[in-house]
Amino acid sequence: MTIQEEIRALAAAKKAVILAHNYTRGEVQDVADYTGDSLELARKAASVEAETIVFCGVYFMAETAAILNPDKTVLIPDASAGCPMADMITGAQVRELKAKYPGAKAVCYVNSTAEVKAECDMCVTSGNAERVMKTFAPDEKILFVPDQHLGGHIAGLLGRDYTLWPGYCPTHQMITPTAIAEARAAHPGAPVLVHPECAKPVRDAADHALSTGGMCAFARETTTKEILVGTEVGILHRLRKENPEKTFYPIVERMVCPNMKKTTLENLRDCLKNGETIVTVPEEIATRAKRAVEAMLAIA
Numbered sequence: 001m002t003i004q005e006e007i008r009a010l011a012a013a014k015k016a017v018i019l020a021h022n023y024t025r026g027e028v029q030d031v032a033d034y035t036g037d038s039l040e041l042a043r044k045a046a047s048v049e050a051e052t053i054v055f056c057g058v059y060f061m062a063e064t065a066a067i068l069n070p071d072k073t074v075l076i077p078d079a080s081a082g083c084p085m086a087d088m089i090t091g092a093q094v095r096e097l098k099a100k101y102p103g104a105k106a107v108c109y110v111n112s113t114a115e116v117k118a119e120c121d122m123c124v125t126s127g128n129a130e131r132v133m134k135t136f137a138p139d140e141k142i143l144f145v146p147d148q149h150l151g152g153h154i155a156g157l158l159g160r161d162y163t164l165w166p167g168y169c170p171t172h173q174m175i176t177p178t179a180i181a182e183a184r185a186a187h188p189g190a191p192v193l194v195h196p197e198c199a200k201p202v203r204d205a206a207d208h209a210l211s212t213g214g215m216c217a218f219a220r221e222t223t224t225k226e227i228l229v230g231t232e233v234g235i236l237h238r239l240r241k242e243n244p245e246k247t248f249y250p251i252v253e254r255m256v257c258p259n260m261k262k263t264t265l266e267n268l269r270d271c272l273k274n275g276e277t278i279v280t281v282p283e284e285i286a287t288r289a290k291r292a293v294e295a296m297l298a299i300a
């Protein structure tokens, strides 16, 4: 039996569904039931019937699945797979920020801890942030945490002025406008896609700032044959698999999120076999965090 067959047999025996983020290793994406961006996986986690959800991605994603499914078992193959951006703000810091701006609405990017979500009025993902943020009145005071770049991107699109927490993604810091210019010179005419977690000069130098799910949709719909991709390189596996007639070039090959690579076929198999590590969120935090996540899912 191959390790892939072993994983599928264990998933069937344990009535488990395997969800994998678009940045995980190609072989992990291939063995999963569903692959997607944070929004697609949160939606899937909210609707699956399986008794167990195995989340191949980073910890906040598994936590979101646990928040939405208090009666299900959520497992993560490597519990040390964190997101440095999510760890750039604590619940106490959100409380301090809210105390400084009474009456303001606190909005968190889904890349945040359950404790931070519990302090917020609304959650967004990169795939729905514009749509969700449009539902706030233009004069509403918004505190956006933790990603300054996604927050700045949406504020710019909607012509609003948010108070931005200075968090950022170390992986998306690796791309520069110069790298984009060089990639354009090497592949003239190819559209440039970047993630909204990239800094403003990078977004300005690109053609589109899209979630990973948005990039997959763009690649499907475009008639262009060559596409330049400025995000974590794990996405290339799915882009190439779904669009074999098109060519995708990473703008920066070393744009790797080490935490997204922590899930391997071996630890995924062991996780299913041993039922570890279970992701739990204390009930009091989960109940409050769920409000922000469900408010988002109800809009988008």
Ligand code: 13P
Pocket (backbone or CB within 6 Å): 022, 036, 037, 038, 039, 111, 125, 126, 127, 169, 195, 197, 210, 211, 212, 213
């Ligand atoms: P997406 O929701 O676009 O997949 O982004 C998740 C993420 O962690 C980006 O760094």
Ligand code: SF4
Pocket (backbone or CB within 6 Å): 058, 082, 083, 084, 085, 086, 111, 169, 170, 171, 172, 197, 232, 257, 258, 259, 260
């Ligand atoms: Fe976090 Fe960046 Fe990795 Fe996404 S790519 S999980 S934001 S560190």
